[in-house]
Amino acid sequence: LKTMVLTRTRYPYLVVVSHCIAANISYRTANGDKADRFRALLMGFFLYGFGGSIVSDVLLGLPATALAHPRIVPSHVLGWILVWYCPWDWVYRTYRRPDSFVHYFIVAVEAVDAITTPMGRISRASRELGNKITAPIMGGLFAGIGGAIVRFLARENGATMAAIEAGFYKTLGYSLLFWAAAVYPCETTVEPDSAEFSDNHCSSYSGSDIVRVAIVSAHVLW
Secondary structure, three states: HHHHHOOOOOOOHHHHHHHHHHHHHHHHHHOOOOHHHHHHHHHHHHHOOOOOHHHHHHHOOOOOOOOOOOOOHHHHHHHHHHHOOOHHHHHHHHHHHHEEEEHHHHHHHHHHHHHHHHHHHHHHHHHHHOOOOEEEHHHHHHHHHHHHHHHEEEEEEOHHHHHHHHHHHHHHHHHHHHHHHHHHHHHHHHOOOOOOHOOOOOOOOOOOOOHHHHHHHHHOOO
């Protein structure tokens, strides 16, 4: 729960490292154990790791921050090492067992990342762009499906239009929900000097801690 709240202002190591491990595992699963490992380091980053956030930033006309964040590149390299070079291939083999604690733990934390990334893009677009309606929603949407689009265009194994369509409706629903709870009230009904303004973190359009925990917890449980 603390990690869910912390995602409002930072990218906790628990989330970023787990996400990077999951991204490298996804690339290895799609391309096989004999895939070129240098290619896996690069393409795993863009296809499975941070392609969605990069696509969202570029389409919004904002600086792409994936390479600028101090935790992302080191965490991705760490995830790549653990997935490809761990002794006895323990990380990859253990994750691939659906009954293992490691599998459930990484899937749960990966779910936190999957839902908080669109939420972060909604907040960022609301802060930095004058458009408080369509830009935040589209930013959240493409943060969620941008990676799938890149994989589809790159003809990555398992990337289908059906997967993009499913991700589209899911991410659009979450984006609309978070926008309605975190952005719309701050622009319409919440007074700037009120306690509600502070509780909803309207200065950053990042929503109340209760809203964040409720949405993220529901997604993780799902």
